Amino acid sequence: MVNLTINDKQVTAPKDCTIYEAAKLNGIKIPILCHDKKLKPFGACRMCLVEVEQMKGRQIPSCTTPATEGMIIRTDTPEIIKARKLVLELLLLNHPLDCPVCDKGGDCDLQNLTYDYQVDSNRFVDSKFQHEIDYNNPLIERDMNRCVLCGKCVRICDEIVAFGALTFIDRGIETKIGCDFEKPLDCEFCGSCVSVCPVGALLARPFKHKARFWALTNHNSVCGYCGTGCNLTLGVKDNKVLTTVYNENQGFHKGQLCVRGRFGYQFINSENRLTTPLIRKNGRLTEATWDEALEIVATRLKGGNSVAALATPRLANEELTLFKKMMLDNIGSKNFDNSAGYAHAALTEGFVRSFGSAASSASILDIQKSDLLLVVKTDTYETHPVIGFEINMGVKNKGIKLNILSDKRGKLSKLPGANTQVHIPGAEVAVLNALCNSIIDQKLADDSAVSLPGYPELVKALAGFTPETVAATSGITAESINKLAADYASAEKALILFPTGLGYAGHTADLATAVANLAILTGKFGKEGCGVLCLSEKNNSQGAVDMGFYPREGGMNALQILDACTSGTVKTLLVAGENPLTSYPDNAKVKAALDAVEFLIVSDLFLTETAELADIVLPACSFAEKEGTYTSTDRRVQYVKPAINKIGKSKSDFEIISSLIAKMGGTPPVTPAVQFAEISANTPGYESMTYATLGNEGAFAPVSINPVFVVPVAAQITAAQGKLALVTGSVLYHNGTLSQHGEGPVHVCPDAYVEMSRADAISSSINDNDLVTVSSSSGSLQLKAKVSLRIPEGVVFIPYHFPAAPVNKIWSGSAVTMVSLSK
Amino acid sequence: MNPITPIINGMSITFKHMFLKPVTLQYPTERPKVAARYRGLQGLKVSHDKAKCVACYLCPTVCPAKCITVEAAEDANHDKYASKYEIDLLRCIFCGYCVEACPVDALKMTSEFELASYSRKDFIYSKERLLEKQ
Ligand code: SF4
Numbered sequence: 016m017v018n019l020t021i022n023d024k025q026v027t028a029p030k031d032c033t034i035y036e037a038a039k040l041n042g043i044k045i046p047i048l049c050h051d052k053k054l055k056p057f058g059a060c061r062m063c064l065v066e067v068e069q070m071k072g073r074q075i076p077s078c079t080t081p082a083t084e085g086m087i088i089r090t091d092t093p094e095i096i097k098a099r100k101l102v103l104e105l106l107l108l109n110h111p112l113d114c115p116v117c118d119k120g121g122d123c124d125l126q127n128l129t130y131d132y133q134v135d136s137n138r139f140v141d142s143k144f145q146h147e148i149d150y151n152n153p154l155i156e157r158d159m160n161r162c163v164l165c166g167k168c169v170r171i172c173d174e175i176v177a178f179g180a181l182t183f184i185d186r187g188i189e190t191k192i193g194c195d196f197e198k199p200l201d202c203e204f205c206g207s208c209v210s211v212c213p214v215g216a217l218l219a220r221p222f223k224h225k226a227r228f229w230a231l232t233n234h235n236s237v238c239g240y241c242g243t244g245c246n247l248t249l250g251v252k253d254n255k256v257l258t259t260v261y262n263e264n265q266g267f268h269k270g271q272l273c274v275r276g277r278f279g280y281q282f283i284n285s286e287n288r289l290t291t292p293l294i295r296k297n298g299r300l301t302e303a304t305w306d307e308a309l310e311i312v313a314t315r316l317k318g319g320n321s322v323a324a325l326a327t328p329r330l331a332n333e334e335l336t337l338f339k340k341m342m343l344d345n346i347g348s349k350n351f352d353n354s355a356g357y358a359h360a361a362l363t364e365g366f367v368r369s370f371g372s373a374a375s376s377a378s379i380l381d382i383q384k385s386d387l388l389l390v391v392k393t394d395t396y397e398t399h400p401v402i403g404f405e406i407n408m409g410v411k412n413k414g415i416k417l418n419i420l421s422d423k424r425g426k427l428s429k430l431p432g433a434n435t436q437v438h439i440p441g442a443e444v445a446v447l448n449a450l451c452n453s454i455i456d457q458k459l460a461d462d463s464a465v466s467l468p469g470y471p472e473l474v475k476a477l478a479g480f481t482p483e484t485v486a487a488t489s490g491i492t493a494e495s496i497n498k499l500a501a502d503y504a505s506a507e508k509a510l511i512l513f514p515t516g517l518g519y520a521g522h523t524a525d526l527a528t529a530v531a532n533l534a535i536l537t538g539k540f541g542k543e544g545c546g547v548l549c550l551s552e553k554n555n556s557q558g559a560v561d562m563g564f565y566p567r568e569g570g571m572n573a574l575q576i577l578d579a580c581t582s583g584t585v586k587t588l589l590v591a592g593e594n595p596l597t598s599y600p601d602n603a604k605v606k607a608a609l610d611a612v613e614f615l616i617v618s619d620l621f622l623t624e625t626a627e628l629a630d631i632v633l634p635a636c637s638f639a640e641k642e643g644t645y646t647s648t649d650r651r652v653q654y655v656k657p658a659i660n661k662i663g664k665s666k667s668d669f670e671i672i673s674s675l676i677a678k679m680g681g682t683p684p685v686t687p688a689v690q691f692a693e694i695s696a697n698t699p700g701y702e703s704m705t706y707a708t709l710g711n712e713g714a715f716a717p718v719s720i721n722p723v724f725v726v727p728v729a730a731q732i733t734a735a736q737g738k739l740a741l742v743t744g745s746v747l748y749h750n751g752t753l754s755q756h757g758e759g760p761v762h763v764c765p766d767a768y769v770e771m772s773r774a775d776a777i778s779s780s781i782n783d784n785d786l787v788t789v790s791s792s793s794g795s796l797q798l799k800a801k802v803s804l805r806i807p808e809g810v811v812f813i814p815y816h817f818p819a820a821p822v823n824k825i826w827s828g829s830a831v832t833m834v835s836l837s838k
Numbered sequence: 839m840n841p842i843t844p845i846i847n848g849m850s851i852t853f854k855h856m857f858l859k860p861v862t863l864q865y866p867t868e869r870p871k872v873a874a875r876y877r878g879l880q881g882l883k884v885s886h887d888k889a890k891c892v893a894c895y896l897c898p899t900v901c902p903a904k905c906i907t908v909e910a911a912e913d914a915n916h917d918k919y920a921s922k923y924e925i926d927l928l929r930c931i932f933c934g935y936c937v938e939a940c941p942v943d944a945l946k947m948t949s950e951f952e953l954a955s956y957s958r959k960d961f962i963y964s965k966e967r968l969l970e971k972q
């Protein structure tokens with residue numbers, strides 16, 4: 016702590032803070048324009064000038080000057096005010112002053128400071144800037160005439176987002192912010208730069224001219240896309256979510272969002288939303304009343320074991336538990352599942368076996384506290400971008416070592432010092448086994464490991480996985496395997512991350528056990544900065560697991576349910592929010608199952624490809640319209656209140672299930688809160704949680720770990736001559752099939768594509784954007800080609816989100832599918 | 839006081855008025871002279887063949903009766919304009935704050951005072967009805 020005198024007031028502040036921070040901590044306001052608490056001090060604008068007696072009363076920027084013992088500081092002498100006014104006059108000199116048409120009006124730091132300091136005239140005369148405005152992309156408008164050169168956009172894009180799209184170009188009065196070679200902006204469109212820009216130089220186009228900031232009602236919420244569980248603020252006017260509002264104090268991520276969270280909200284008020292129940296009459300879906308629809312559904316559901324259900328892990332915990340209760344108690348069927356049955360297997364089977372608990376033993380907050388990160392698949396930056404930001408900040412600011420084990424390179428591989436080992440697709444488990452082998456061999460295992468159950472069996476099983484043998488089949492040298500092993504084992508704190516999801520068929524229980532063995536072998540779990548973080552795909556994937564919405568005690572899993580539909584054992588299928596036709600493997604099989612099942616009920620926001628086949632479609636509502644809790648990938652349980660009224664006649668799945676239970680003669684809970692009380696009474700880790708205690712921050716559900724070594728089964732890879740290995744997955748801009756209804760993601764990544772290496776493109780004489788036919792044993796698909804440097808030779812990558820070109824036409828769920836390309 | 843005095847006083851005033859110019863207008867045959875500062879129906883000013891209004895949302899914000907609805911849009915040149923501008927005269931209190939708030943002098947109050955109508959919806963003045971006639 017240091018002692019300071021600010022404006023004659025004796026104050027104390029922590030040792031490592033700046034004068035600005037010290038003043039802020041003590042409630043003294045110093046105006047800023049270029050400073051942001053998330054970014055490194057910069058000192059570009061000179062709004063924050065203060066006088067320090069020890070520095071001979073010179074005016075110095077408080078945002079870059081460390082506070083030292085005994086400083087006597089003044090923040091508001093007439094000279095300082097004069098200097099600040101001068102700064103503003105100079106900024107306003109070339110500034111267009113088009114506040115009436117500028118969307119930043121009312122939320123603009125320059126406007127506010129001009130008002131505060133009453134700069135109503137200018138002593139200088141000069142012409143206004145005449146920079147060309149960048150309207151080239153549909154998401155971010157760049158009007159450099161309004162820029163005050165604070166550099167926040169440049170810094171956030173580099174320091175946090177790690178994209179580096181923007182920089183200062185030219186010198187002196189000509190200086191402006193631009194992209195390389197003054198090209199239009201073409202980046203990952205996370206919108207971070209827009210959120211920190213203090214003026215209207217960077218604006219969100221989807222929100223352009225929609226409303227003034229003061230006309231919006233802000234509602235705290237939680238992002239409805241991926242499992243990171245970012246907090247967001249929805250800006251609402253006239254029952255419409257018009258934008259997401261930046262709040263630098265929100266969540267562990269301090270208001271940072273990815274393109275989906277920031278620009279993907281349009282699905283909420285989309286014109287394509289279903290607004291009324293539909294019943295198939297004479298082969299056509301026709302509008303019906305809720306009563307009519309629910310009556311039929313309730314009758315159909317009385318079929319015991321011939322009824323099955325698939326639900327999306329985007330439903331709230333309350334809905335999932337109620338759904339499960341209805342299946343078990345009111346219908347009498349154990350056949351229900353989510354995420355095709357395999358996207359949660361890493362948790363429900365892998366971690367259950369290895370850790371005795373279906374949850375990750377680390378949290379997102381551990382990332383920055385670790386010394387070494389081992390990331391399995393570089394996609395972490397694409398599947399969970401905000402976790403990618405955390406990794407980036409850890410690597411750049413804290414010197415955390417980053418090792419990556421993946422079948423392709425990605426954004427993470429570009430981080431400074433990142434060591435990426437690219438293996439042949441499908442070899443991940445073998446490589447992880449080789450790492451364990453090498454650790455034991457190098458005598459780097461933790462002393463506790465030997466006494467744990469399963470150790471002898473593991474050692475025996477690992478005998479076949481020496482670095483040398485695995486090197487021959489995995490494409491990674493024995494030396495690199497030994498190095499990876501030594502790095503991991505000798506780091507004091509190390510964390511492993513791997514994504515799971517519908518696109519990652521290879522990320523199974525075996526991968527989870529292989530990863531868990533590594534952590535258990537080195538004792539790197541249950542401690543700060545250590546553990547294994549399985550990154551779940553959807554906003555409530557972990558919740559669906561915690562709520563037990565997957566088959567246990569003899570129930571069928573998702574893929575078995577579909578088989579049973581084809582064979583006729585399942586007669587009624589209730590699908591809540593899932594879109595198996597696009598997102599589950601093997602399109603033909605799914606289609607056959609949905610066609611064969613006697614009665615198909617779908618509740619969804621949209622008339623998806625799956626809903627189009629249904630006998631009854633029920634309009635459900637989005638996260639912004641309902642109350643409930645969601646559990647993020649690291650078991651942070653967060654409570655969400657409705658931000659808008661329900662669209663049309665849509666109902667929440669909670670209401671739908673409640674009415675069905677009532678129609679079947681049961682007594683449903685009155686409110687989600689009642690259901691949550693039941694959850695907290697019955698779910699390990701959720702004890703003592705209530706809506707009130709969750710508050711805005713949410714609360715972590717602790718995980719108890721009981722480590723055991725389990726031998727994972729490594730996949731056999733059969734290379735086929737002249738064929739390429741297909742890996743599927745998620746792209747940065749999308750999440751599931753829901754993001755197809757968000758303007759942002761769709762503008763940035765409108766269609767599916769097939770990504771391949773330059774070498775493969777040359778050998779098949781394929782150019783960028785060529786239409787290519789990709790064929791596998793199960794079918795073929797026409798896609799645009801994308802030639803890139805990140806894909807190794809012999810591999811092609813296709814994202815799975817697109818109904819117009821569903822990858823499941825050529826992919827039937829195996830970890831690696833061999834395909835051939837033709838033009 | 840003599841009880842007759844007030845009556846005489848009253849009568850004398852009445853008598854005096856018989857020789858003064860009448861105050862009452864024989865409306866509608868006789869028209870009033872409206873002062874320049876009169877706050878009647880709003881009008882949207884026109885410049886370069888377009889409404890001057892740039893849809894800044896200040897008038898709906900300042901309006902105490904909350905009777906102005908503005909919706910902004912972007913034209914082909916990326917300029918902001920009011921795709922919808924509506925005043926609900928049933929709620930307007932003719933305070934003139936909207937005119938005062940307008941940063942681009944796009945709004946004025948005219949001398950138009952005959953605003954009666956037979957149906958409620960006729961009191962909603964759309965952009966077309968408010969545009970200055972030239
Ligand atoms: S950036 Fe701020 S000061 Fe400049 S025109 Fe926009 S609102 Fe006005």
Ligand code: SF4
Pocket residue numbers: 155168171172176178179180181202203204205206207208209
């Ligand atoms: S949107 Fe994100 S990636 Fe693009 S320039 Fe802004 S901060 Fe960088």
Ligand code: SF4
Pocket residue numbers: 161162163164165166167168169192208211212213214216217
């Ligand atoms: S564009 Fe905005 S954030 Fe970037 S330097 Fe200019 S004013 Fe600052």
Ligand code: SF4
Pocket residue numbers: 238239240241242243244245271272273274275276277399400401402750
């Ligand atoms: S999609 Fe995931 S990473 Fe992106 S904002 Fe939402 S929760 Fe955060």
Ligand code: SF4
Pocket residue numbers: 115890891892893894895896897898908920936939940941942943944945
């Ligand atoms: S204040 Fe003027 S420019 Fe702004 S919306 Fe009203 S009329 Fe239009």
Ligand code: FES
Pocket residue numbers: 046047048049050057058059060061062063064076077078079
């Ligand atoms: S805020 Fe300190 S120099 Fe800009």
